[in-house]
Amino acid sequence: MSSIWSAIDTAGSGVTVDQSWIDSISSNVANMNDAATPGTPVYQAQYLVAGEQVPANSPAGSALGTGVQVESIDLGPAQGQIVHEPNNPLANAQGDVAYPVVDLGTQMANLVQAQTSYQANAKVMADSKTAYEAILNIRA
Amino acid sequence: MIPAIPPIPSISSASALGNVVAPTPGSAINAGGAVAPVAQGSGSFQNVLGQAIDALNGTTNNATTVSLQAAAGTASVADATIATTEADLATQLASAVTSKAVSAFNSIMNMQM
Numbered sequence: 001m002s003s004i005w006s007a008i009d010t011a012g013s014g015v016t017v018d019q020s021w022i023d024s025i026s027s028n029v030a031n032m033n034d035a036a037t038p039g040t041p042v043y044q045a046q047y048l049v050a051g052e053q054v055p056a057n058s059p060a061g062s063a064l065g066t067g068v069q070v071e072s073i074d075l076g077p078a079q080g081q082i083v084h085e086p087n088n089p090l091a092n093a094q095g096d097v098a099y100p101v102v103d104l105g106t107q108m109a110n111l112v113q114a115q116t117s118y119q120a121n122a123k124v125m126a127d128s129k130t131a132y133e134a135i136l137n138i139r140a
Numbered sequence: 141m142i143p144a145i146p147p148i149p150s151i152s153s154a155s156a157l158g159n160v161v162a163p164t165p166g167s168a169i170n171a172g173g174a175v176a177p178v179a180q181g182s183g184s185f186q187n188v189l190g191q192a193i194d195a196l197n198g199t200t201n202n203a204t205t206v207s208l209q210a211a212a213g214t215a216s217v218a219d220a221t222i223a224t225t226e227a228d229l230a231t232q233l234a235s236a237v238t239s240k241a242v243s244a245f246n247s248i249m250n251m252q253m
Binding site: 004005008009012015016019125129132133136137 | 195216218219221222225226228229230232233236
């Protein structure tokens with residue numbers, strides 16, 4: 001979407017990506033204790049890959065950027081981390097259980113980053129609105 | 141004699157979102173009684189005002205749609221905020237453009253001959 005209020009749209013794309021980032025962290029934290037029998041599918045942590053939105057019909061760097069977008073979602077290790085829990089009903093013959101590779105400390109640090117980035121984009125949106133209003137309120 | 145101001149293009153013609161509708165060609169009667177075409181350049185008052193109103197209509201329609209989607213849970217709150225903010229700015233822009241144009245018209249009309 002392109003409009004005359006491009007700064008608001010650009011900041012809005014940042015807010016949208018940050019929201020997806022927070023959503024992925026939320027999913028990772030919610031699933032960090034999903035145990036599984038080794039060899040069966042285990043939850044893979046989701047990591048967003050963000051990239052610049054390249055304006056249509058112009059090579060990168062030749063025009064003002066129009067925002068950011070989610071390029072792809074990278075996944076954590078498929079085999080998970082093996083923990084020895086013989087009493088777990090999901091344990092295999094060796095008494096091992098697979099857990100998703102999700103480090104809570106890393107996720108919390110990412111959450112703080114995502115929240116700060118969200119606030120920064122919201123601030124850009126609010127300030128660009130103020131700027132647009134300033135030019136509209138000129139009384140000759 | 142200054143030609144009469146041509147009619148403003150209909151707002152209802154801009155039901156499609158963001159679709160700028162070309163204004164209908166206007167005409168005016170000059171002092172001699174003959175019909176003279178009004179300039180249709182991109183900078184004419186008719187075009188500027190018509191495009192501003194059409195853009196405003198499309199933006200406010202979009203804001204309404206996205207707000208309803210956000211209330212229904214199918215659009216994000218950020219999208220609704222962006223759409224309503226842009227509608228707010230578009231309203232102010234249309235208002236400013238109209239005020240400036242009317243102000244310019246009044247300046248000409250109040251000229252002392």
